[in-house]
Amino acid sequence: DDQTTTTYDIELIPGDGIGPAVVDAALPLFRAVADDHGLAFDITRRDWGTEYYLEQGEMMPEDGVSRIADADSIFLGAVGHPEVPDHVTLHGLLLPIRKELDQYICKRPNVLFEGIESPLQEYGAGDIDFVVYRENTEGEYADIGGREHRGLDHETAVQSALFTREGTERIVRAAFEAATERDGTLTSVTKSNAQAHSMVFWDDIVEEVREEYPTVTVERLLVDATAMDLIRRPHEFDVVVASNLFGDILTDIGAQITGSMGLAPSGNINPSDDIPSMFEPVHGSAPDIVGDGVANPLATVLSWSMLLEDLGEKTAADALWDAVTNQLADGSAPRTPDLGGDAGTEAVVDDLQSRL
Amino acid sequence: DDQTTTTYDIELIPGDGIGPAVVDAALPLFRAVADDHGLAFDITRRDWGTEYYLEQGEMMPEDGVSRIADADSIFLGAVGHPEVPDHVTLHGLLLPIRKELDQYICKRPNVLFEGIESPLQEYGAGDIDFVVYRENTEGEYADIGGREHRGLDHETAVQSALFTREGTERIVRAAFEAATERDGTLTSVTKSNAQAHSMVFWDDIVEEVREEYPTVTVERLLVDATAMDLIRRPHEFDVVVASNLFGDILTDIGAQITGSMGLAPSGNINPSDDIPSMFEPVHGSAPDIVGDGVANPLATVLSWSMLLEDLGEKTAADALWDAVTNQLADGSAPRTPDLGGDAGTEAVVDDLQSRL
Ligand SMILES: CC(C)[C@H](C(=O)O)[C@@H](O)C(=O)O
Ligand SMILES: CC(C)[C@H](C(=O)O)[C@@H](O)C(=O)O
Numbered sequence: 001d002d003q004t005t006t007t008y009d010i011e012l013i014p015g016d017g018i019g020p021a022v023v024d025a026a027l028p029l030f031r032a033v034a035d036d037h038g039l040a041f042d043i044t045r046r047d048w049g050t051e052y053y054l055e056q057g058e059m060m061p062e063d064g065v066s067r068i069a070d071a072d073s074i075f076l077g078a079v080g081h082p083e084v085p086d087h088v089t090l091h092g093l094l095l096p097i098r099k100e101l102d103q104y105i106c107k108r109p110n111v112l113f114e115g116i117e118s119p120l121q122e123y124g125a126g127d128i129d130f131v132v133y134r135e136n137t138e139g140e141y142a143d144i145g146g147r148e149h150r151g152l153d154h155e156t157a158v159q160s161a162l163f164t165r166e167g168t169e170r171i172v173r174a175a176f177e178a179a180t181e182r183d184g185t186l187t188s189v190t191k192s193n194a195q196a197h198s199m200v201f202w203d204d205i206v207e208e209v210r211e212e213y214p215t216v217t218v219e220r221l222l223v224d225a226t227a228m229d230l231i232r233r234p235h236e237f238d239v240v241v242a243s244n245l246f247g248d249i250l251t252d253i254g255a256q257i258t259g260s261m262g263l264a265p266s267g268n269i270n271p272s273d274d275i276p277s278m279f280e281p282v283h284g285s286a287p288d289i290v291g292d293g294v295a296n297p298l299a300t301v302l303s304w305s306m307l308l309e310d311l312g313e314k315t316a317a318d319a320l321w322d323a324v325t326n327q328l329a330d331g332s333a334p335r336t337p338d339l340g341g342d343a344g345t346e347a348v349v350d351d352l353q354s355r356l
Numbered sequence: 357d358d359q360t361t362t363t364y365d366i367e368l369i370p371g372d373g374i375g376p377a378v379v380d381a382a383l384p385l386f387r388a389v390a391d392d393h394g395l396a397f398d399i400t401r402r403d404w405g406t407e408y409y410l411e412q413g414e415m416m417p418e419d420g421v422s423r424i425a426d427a428d429s430i431f432l433g434a435v436g437h438p439e440v441p442d443h444v445t446l447h448g449l450l451l452p453i454r455k456e457l458d459q460y461i462c463k464r465p466n467v468l469f470e471g472i473e474s475p476l477q478e479y480g481a482g483d484i485d486f487v488v489y490r491e492n493t494e495g496e497y498a499d500i501g502g503r504e505h506r507g508l509d510h511e512t513a514v515q516s517a518l519f520t521r522e523g524t525e526r527i528v529r530a531a532f533e534a535a536t537e538r539d540g541t542l543t544s545v546t547k548s549n550a551q552a553h554s555m556v557f558w559d560d561i562v563e564e565v566r567e568e569y570p571t572v573t574v575e576r577l578l579v580d581a582t583a584m585d586l587i588r589r590p591h592e593f594d595v596v597v598a599s600n601l602f603g604d605i606l607t608d609i610g611a612q613i614t615g616s617m618g619l620a621p622s623g624n625i626n627p628s629d630d631i632p633s634m635f636e637p638v639h640g641s642a643p644d645i646v647g648d649g650v651a652n653p654l655a656t657v658l659s660w661s662m663l664l665e666d667l668g669e670k671t672a673a674d675a676l677w678d679a680v681t682n683q684l685a686d687g688s689a690p691r692t693p694d695l696g697g698d699a700g701t702e703a704v705v706d707d708l709q710s711r712l
Contacts, residue, residue, distance in 0.1 A: 086549030086578075087556060095550070119587055121477045145516075145553030155521035159554035160501075165511035191601065193442030194451070197501030198515035200443060222442075224608040227583060231475055231612045245547065249605060252580040256587045 007040040008311060011068040011276070012075050015049040016089070017285025018295035019077025025345045026297045029320075029353050030304050036356060037316040044071070050081035050089055059092030065100040073307050074101075074278035077300070080285040091143070094280075099137050101275050103268035104167065105174050106134035106247060107306070108282065110254030113263070115328040116339070120231065120257055125329075128258055130237035131182070133175035134247025136268055138167045139198075141244040163198050163243075168205045174271070175241035176213040182238050187219045189226045189242040189250065202243065227253060255282055262296030262338045265303035267310060279307040293344040296336040298324055301352065323355040363396040364667060367424040367632070368431050371405040372445070373641025374651035375433025381701045382653045385676075385709050386660050392712060393672040400427070406437035406445055415448030421456040429663050430457075430634035433656070434641040447499070450636075455493050457631050459624035460523065461530050462490035462603060463662070464638065466610030469619070471684040472695070476587065476613055481685075484614055486593035487538070489531035490603025492624055494523045495554075497600045519554045519599075524561045530627070531597035532569040538594050543575045545582045545598040545606065558599065583609060611638055618652030618694040621659035623666060635663040649700040652692040654680055657708065679711040 014020035027043075034041055046068065048060035059079075061067065068074055079094045080086055097103070110132065112118050114125035142162035149155040172188070179186040188206045190199035203220060210218050221229065223246045230237070230253045242250055255264035264282035281299030289295055301324055308317035327333045327348070334351050335341025370376035383399075390397055402424065404416035415435075417423065424430055435450045436442060453459070466488065468474050470481035498518035505511040528544070535542040544562045546555040559576060566574050577585065579602045586593070586609045598606055611620035620638035627633075637655030645651055657680055664673035683689045683704070690707050691697025 080549075085556075087552040090549045091552065117477075119476050119478065121473075121475055140547075141550045143552070144514075145551075147553060147557055149521075153521060155557075157519040157554045157557035158500075158516050159519075159551050160514050160516040163513040163515075165505075165509060191496075191604075193436075193446045194497045194601070194604070195501075195515050196443040196447060196499070197503060198513045200441075201503055201511075201513035224604045227605050228608040228612040228617070231587065231609065245550070248547075248550070248580045249583050252584040253587065253609075256584040261584070 003038050005038050005040050007042050008072040009070070010041050010043045010073050010075060011046060011071040012043050013046045013048055013077065013093075015077040015079045015093070015285065016051070016081050017078050017287050017290050019049070019079070019285055021290070021293070021345060022281070022295050022297040022300040023075070023077045025349045026300050026304065029301065029349050032353060032356060033308075033316050033319050036319065037313065039313060039316060048093060049079060050084050053084060053089070053092065059089060065097055068097070069101060069275065071276045073311060074276050075304065075307060076278055076280040078281065078283065078285040080287075082287045095141065097278055098268050101270055101278070102137060103270045103277055104135065104137045104170055105269040105271070106136035106266060107269055108132045108134065108247075108251040108254065108264065108266045110251070110258050110264070112258045113325055113328045115331065116259035116263070118257055118259055120234070123234065123257070128234045130234070130254070131178060131239055132247055132251050132254060133171060133178060133239060133241045134251065135167065135171040135242070135244050137244075138162050138164060139244035161198050161243075163201055165205065168202055169209060172205055172209045172241055173212075175239050176209055176216055179216045179239040180213060184215055185217045185219065185238040187221050187226070187237055187240045189221055189223050189240060189246050191223045191246075193222060223249070226250060230254065230257060251282060260296065260338050261299070262336065263298050263302065265299050265306055267303070267306045269310060277307075277310050279303040279310070293346070294336050295345050296338050297345050297349055319356055323352045326355045327351055361394050361396050363398050364428040365426070366397050366399045366429050366431060367402060367427040368399050369402045369404055369449075370433040371435045371449070371641065372407070372437050373434050373643050373646050375405070375435070375641055377646070377649070377701060378637070378651050378653040378656040379431070379433045381705045382656050382660065385657065385705050388709060388712060389664075389672050389675050392675065393669065395669060395672060404449060405435060406440050409440060409445070409448065415445060421453055424453075425457060425631065427632045429667060430632050431660065431663060432634055432636040434637065434639065436641040436643075438643045451497065453634055454624050457626055457634070458493060459626045459633055460491065460493045460526055461625040461627070462492035462622060463625055464488045464490060464603075464607040464610065464620065464622045466607070466614050466620070468614045469681055469684045471687065472615035472619070474613055474615055476590070479590065479613070484590045486590070486596060486610070487534060488596045488598065488603055488607050488610060489527060489534060490598055490607065491523065491527040491600045493600075494518050494520060495600035517554050517599075519557055521561065524558055525565060528561055528565045528597055529568075531595050532565055532572055535572045535595040536569060540571055541573045541575065541594040543577050543582070543593055543596045545577055545579050545596060545602050547579045547602075549578060579605070582606060586610065586613060607638060616652065616694050617655070618692065619654050619658065621655050621662050623659070623662045625666060633663075633666050635659040635666070649702070650692050651701050652694050653701050653705055675712055679708045682711050683707055
């Protein structure tokens with residue numbers, strides 16, 4: 001027949017710890033989905049990360065970001081190693097990619113799937129379904145600050161959070177857009193009562209941008225109250241927009257109340273067509289289970305689904321996402337230990353393959 | 357007999373919203389406990405807060421802090437008003453008192469009491485019992501920063517977090533002290549992987565101070581992981597030490613997983629004998645229930661118990677604390693709506709009085 005194949009250039013950084021294990025196990029599944037939908041992945045694998053660092057003294061080559069900047073998309077496994085401080089590994093790989101490729105939207109869906117038990121008593125399948133739009137390039141993660149008078153009594157460290165109009169407007173606008181496509185409710189999270197310089201600015205931007213979205217209901221909530229309310233009334237959240245740090249904390253709570261860090265996917269998105277986005281499971285490198293063959297691959301699979309959706313391949317994306325939801329809803333399907341099962345990574349992927 | 361009465365000078369700031377209601381309802385109880393233990397309170401009431409602000413243009417008189425600085429202790433009800441921005445009300449009253457009286461320890465116990473249901477499925481009475489030592493005078497709440505180029509495309513806001521050696525060492529040391537008096541485990545919370553200027557400094561101070569406390573087990577945890585772990589494994593926490601912002605977020609999670617914001621007490625402590633500490637319920641002014649007579653007074657009662665303990669009046673403190681635990685454990689005792697009952701503030705206080 002006249003089907004043509006669309007080929008996507010993917011940069012793959014398996015990274016540290018369980019990163020390579022989950023990525024390698026899941027690749028055949030991704031290729032199978034591609035086949036089914038007339039797609040192909042041209043994958044360039046980058047063995048960057050802490051092993052690389054221990055040999056080369058840097059987490060990736062100096063021109064690493066520009067080497068991957070022409071891809072259609074980027075996939076990252078995990079970064080972090082018990083023997084190297086996190087601020088070295090993260091500032092050497094994950095954070096520079098997010099920043100230099102200006103992936104200013106960190107999109108993190110939080111869904112309580114059928115078959116998954118929430119630690120919250122009152123919540124069952126379908127009760128939790130919100131998405132966090134986290135600012136991903138500035139805010140409290142800005143590399144601005146310093147430390148003086150080392151070791152002296154008046155030693156002082158300063159860490160400055162930076163909020164620009166462009167940086168704030170664009171994440172707020174992306175969240176409003178998302179709200180128009182979902183239930184029309186946006187929660188903007190700040191700490192304006194204590195951080196009057198940055199957060200009042202954020203509030204002002206939200207007030208400005210909301211003029212463009214008259215149909216969206218806006219709730220302004222403090223970060224401490226939000227953390228509480230994600231436990232007290234998670235069903236009421238729809239789209240949440242937050243700064244880099246607040247988004248980081250709230251999405252970990254989101255992962256936990258929806259059952260497992262092993263299920264939480266994420267995208268670091270630059271909506272421009274010329275610059276690739278990067279997808280990654282929210283979980284870290286999990287050094288404690290490396291080599292055991294039991295790492296949960298589902299966050300990786302869901303993240304790849306987000307990658308496909310971002311490429312415009314919605315049906316392929318849905319195929320992967322649906323395979324995961326089917327598997328979770330099936331009480332007899334294999335599960336990794338973090339979900340209460342005793343299956344290994346491979347068995348979970350094989351089972352997904354059979355559900356495509 | 358030869359009993360003498362010890363009189364304590366207490367500055368009382370009922371504040372906004374439900375603050376006056378819970379404080380006024382509970383005062384007879386506090387006087388009764390005092391009587392029982394040969395104590396008396398000489399209470400100076402300050403009608404500062406948002407009503408005052410709406411008349412006078414400031415939350416308290418300009419010399420407000422110095423007027424209360426000679427007290428033995430300070431009690432605050434709540435601050436915050438729907439018609440005035442939080443950064444005005446808080447920066448006008450609560451935060452300047454904490455800072456100017458150098459109340460550098462914010463101590464917040466989190467206990468799951470018998471009779472209280474946690475929203476976490478697996479947790480019952482006694483399973484959660486930790487205390488947060490939150491830095492209370494600097495960090496992310498420092499009033500350093502600004503905003504430039506208003507309304508222009510390159511508008512920028514900066515908010516700087518300030519960590520001094522003195523400020524960090526003393527809260528860390530206070531937490532280590534607490535750990536030696538409890539189970540000997542200290543969790544130090546940072547975000548060193550993303551905030552390399554401030555948080556690596558914090559980590560270094562923890563490493564220095566721990567040399568003085570060889571018996572304490574120290575765990576270093578990232579704030580996002582801590583938020584998650586307070587849902588996943590709250591029973592494993594004992595003493596938690598965190599910066600101002602992180603402590604704020606984590607104690608709201610702590611209040612929520614132990615059943616209700618209406619039960620969470622706190623102390624803003626300056627350990628010096630010459631400067632008063634300030635005690636306050638963690639909950640806010642709750643404008644939605646003002647005037648309904650159903651505000652939960654228990655966080656206020658527990659906070660007053662902390663005030664007594666801080667004054668060295670341990671048996672009187674225990675009497676109040678025990679009255680609360682007895683009431684909560686008694687299924688037929690009155691409860692306010694936030695705890696699933698239909699009793700009012702007064703009925704709860706009267707019942708406590710009968711349990712003294
Ligand atoms: C590893 C760390 C720097 C990172 C972050 O804080 O952004 C992670 O926690 C995440 O949420 O992606
Ligand atoms: C009201 C607010 C400024 C305050 C804080 O953030 O410290 C409150 O949330 C608290 O925890 O005491």
